[in-house]
Amino acid sequence: MDLSGPVNSAFTNALPKVELHAHLSGSISRQCLHKIWKRKKERDSHFSIEDPLVLMPPGKVDYTLQTFFQVFSKLIYQLCNDLESLAYATNSVLEDFHNDGVRYLELRTIPRASPESNITQGEYLAAVLDTIQRFKARTQEMSIFLILALDRGNTTAAEAMRIIDLAIANKPRGVVGVDLCGNPTQGDVTIYRDAFARAKAHGLGITLHFAETPASGNPAELAALLSFQPDRLGHVIHVPDEVKKEIVRRKLGLELY
């Protein structure tokens, strides 16, 4: 790589990069969502979801905490609710990261059952892992691992245990850790204590969405999250000083953005 030239987009694109905090469904391009929508619309003219490019025209970024999470539940999850669309979207996300120069990727996703399409959490996960395996075999220049996420406020304690079991069972296929994500204004994180203890006991890495909003930056929640013995923390924005000191003392990895 030529280091004598200007630092421009061609240069930054060519730099080999590490991506550690990428939600699968949050990384699907609008163009890819449009293609999935078009295919569904062609097969079923009554398909009632609006074109993603109309709902989210390129450049639209004015989402708030109130509207952001609905994009997943009301749009993206309605489009990627069958294995063909899920595999297509996953492959497109991998291609986009590859084209951006990412050479080490830890992708994360909440394994989602789709009862309307008869898809179990295990089948969802297998489709993602199969797509990753095929992509790796094809490109041969990208390390790709998977993190399974729990969705605070939506995942029950019992479901969390099932997801941890799936993560443990799929370690040989490249599942390296578990995450706690979702709408930071919802849910009681303490219900996941046993799930994270089991993950830890089985050698899975733990990363947690942490103090992403003022609502999720309260000392009781942060103390509970730190008691799960995380290896990494995501966002880390609304953090009181004494918690910052503890993060430094533990030398935790921070996924800042």
Ligand SMILES: CNc1ncnc2c1ncn2[C@@H]1O[C@H](COP(=O)(O)O)[C@@H](O)[C@H]1O
């Ligand atoms: C920007 N800040 C964020 N904070 C918290 N959770 C987020 C998030 N962005 C995305 N997600 C979580 O990731 C899911 C989508 O990917 P998967 O369905 O898992 O592939 C969303 O439903 C949300 O729970």
